[in-house]
Amino acid sequence: MSTQPVNRGTILIVDDTPANLRVLVDYLPQQGFKVLVARSGEQALEQVRHAHPDLILLDVVMPGLDGFETCRRLKADPRTREIPIIFMTALSDTSDKIRGFEAGAVDYVLKPFKHEEILARVTTHLTLRQLQATLRETNDHLEQRVIERTAELERVLEEVEDLKNRLQAENVYLQEEIRLEHHNFREIVGSSPALLKVLEQVETVARSNSTVLVLGETGTGKELIARAIHDRSRRRDRPLVKVNCTAIAGGLVESELFGHVKGAFTGAVNRRVGRFELADGGTIFLDEIGELPPEAQVKLLRVLQEREFEPVGSSKTYQVDVRVVAATNRDLDAEVREGRFRSDLYYRLNVLPLELPPLRERLQDIAALVNFFLQRFSRDLGKEIRGVGRGTMDRLLSYHWPGNIRELKNLVERAAVLATGPILVFGDGAPLSPATTAKRTEEAEGRLIEASLERSAGVIEGPHGAAKMLGLNPNTLRSRMKRLGVKRTGRDPATK
Numbered sequence: 001m002s003t004q005p006v007n008r009g010t011i012l013i014v015d016d017t018p019a020n021l022r023v024l025v026d027y028l029p030q031q032g033f034k035v036l037v038a039r040s041g042e043q044a045l046e047q048v049r050h051a052h053p054d055l056i057l058l059d060v061v062m063p064g065l066d067g068f069e070t071c072r073r074l075k076a077d078p079r080t081r082e083i084p085i086i087f088m089t090a091l092s093d094t095s096d097k098i099r100g101f102e103a104g105a106v107d108y109v110l111k112p113f114k115h116e117e118i119l120a121r122v123t124t125h126l127t128l129r130q131l132q133a134t135l136r137e138t139n140d141h142l143e144q145r146v147i148e149r150t151a152e153l154e155r156v157l158e159e160v161e162d163l164k165n166r167l168q169a170e171n172v173y174l175q176e177e178i179r180l181e182h183h184n185f186r187e188i189v190g191s192s193p194a195l196l197k198v199l200e201q202v203e204t205v206a207r208s209n210s211t212v213l214v215l216g217e218t219g220t221g222k223e224l225i226a227r228a229i230h231d232r233s234r235r236r237d238r239p240l241v242k243v244n245c246t247a248i249a250g251g252l253v254e255s256e257l258f259g260h261v262k263g264a265f266t267g268a269v270n271r272r273v274g275r276f277e278l279a280d281g282g283t284i285f286l287d288e289i290g291e292l293p294p295e296a297q298v299k300l301l302r303v304l305q306e307r308e309f310e311p312v313g314s315s316k317t318y319q320v321d322v323r324v325v326a327a328t329n330r331d332l333d334a335e336v337r338e339g340r341f342r343s344d345l346y347y348r349l350n351v352l353p354l355e356l357p358p359l360r361e362r363l364q365d366i367a368a369l370v371n372f373f374l375q376r377f378s379r380d381l382g383k384e385i386r387g388v389g390r391g392t393m394d395r396l397l398s399y400h401w402p403g404n405i406r407e408l409k410n411l412v413e414r415a416a417v418l419a420t421g422p423i424l425v426f427g428d429g430a431p432l433s434p435a436t437t438a439k440r441t442e443e444a445e446g447r448l449i450e451a452s453l454e455r456s457a458g459v460i461e462g463p464h465g466a467a468k469m470l471g472l473n474p475n476t477l478r479s480r481m482k483r484l485g486v487k488r489t490g491r492d493p494a495t496k
Contacts, residue, residue, distance in 0.1 A: 008032040009054035009126045014044040014070065015088065016062045023113055024057065031119055041065025045073055048080050055126055057109075060089040060100065068103045075104035084125040088113075162271070188224050189372045190365030194357035194471060198225070205352045206232035211304065213289075213349045214327040216356030219406030222327035225356060226285040229325055238282030241275050245291045253296040255312050258303075264313025274311060276303060276320050283323045289349065290330035290341060297342045304348045324349070357471075359401040359408065360444065366396050366408065373409050374424065377416035385416060388424040395426065400444055446484040449477070458488045 011033050013024050021037060028035050036051055038044035042065055048056070056074070060067035067087060074080045087100040087108040100108055107121050188199065205212050206229045214222045223242065230240040248256045255264075259274030275284060286292075292300065303309050308319050326349050335341035359366070370388060378385045388396075401407055415424050452466040459465045460474050466488075467474040481488065 010034040012036045012053035012056045014038045015059040041070035056085045071103040192362040192365045210351045212325045212352045217358050218329045219404035220356040226325040230283040235282050240283045241279035242285045244287045246288045258309045260312035261314045279322045280320045286326040289326040290328040301345045359404040373412040386422045449486050453488045
């Protein structure tokens, strides 16, 4: 059974002498080569563009274009430049050989031909060309791999840089938290029914991932409630990131919340990790949410709906898993009606509303709060202050506390700094006299009842009645309304 000879390559023979052609055309195919023939330089230039041989055997002396000029033209054409050319010559002069190499030839053979020499030189240069092609292919592959690996490394380095920036930002934030911890307390002090009701709600809402809106006057401890919700949630091992919306300059709100890329605006010399990215996996507390400008409200709404955002100056979308706890001392219902707060954002925030009672509705907690603050300031000041006199405590209990717990804390701190004995006594700047305080307390209570009646459309009883809002028995509310001279609108079925 005969086997087909292996094709070792295609060779173009360019010679105008029939005898030379006959020798090569008979011998080279026997060695496994495919042979093409051209009888002139012009014919060779035409044929090589279509045949694409692997090697050319080129006679030097030919009519018309000689071998030197034919070689120069082949080497000048990018399509044929890489084909190895071996001159066939009977010229033995060294200068002719040099001319051949200068024209671009890689080798030469002398006439009359010796089969062994022809085969050796053809095989050598075809092998060299094959190795060069393999080397080029390998280099191209390696260059492509280098490009791909470089792009991959750049991407990894960018991710590492992002992670480093985030860890640095988180580290700075946690260091600030530790530093501030000395000046802020986490404990919620008190046992009044109003406070216990709030803490019961905290235990309930903490178990979910829904958004919480904490409502209450200034100084009632909204941040402490946010901390309590976070500490009792499944996110307790991740950061609670706090943002005071009133403390951020108007043009930097989006950068603070969502971060920015380098060059996003004048002065953005580095990438900044925003608070939402920093809080990923944890909780973000947006204090004074009612102060958020309209453009930031739109972006916040998107985060709440889609759980994604783009930093300022970037088109890259970041996915985040953040639980939002917001707080305000404003009436967001009224803000929505006035067009200052987006209604769709309000509905997204108001999933789990939680209203904190003012201190004037927690009077029985004042003694415990005073003792708590006294212990802290006594330790910080290195003083031994055992308590307050009965008369002083009566004055504290009769005050209406417009600044709530924050005002009480500041008052106790000031008195502790000025104290000269073991019993705390308030001097100038202390709360108002009981008579004035009682009057102001009644006025505040009357305004609170009027606001509740307005919200309930004059209804006192029932799940949406004013009594339920105030945490009072309906008969007790009617009695207080009568005593304070509060009139109601609408109709209450119980008083027909």
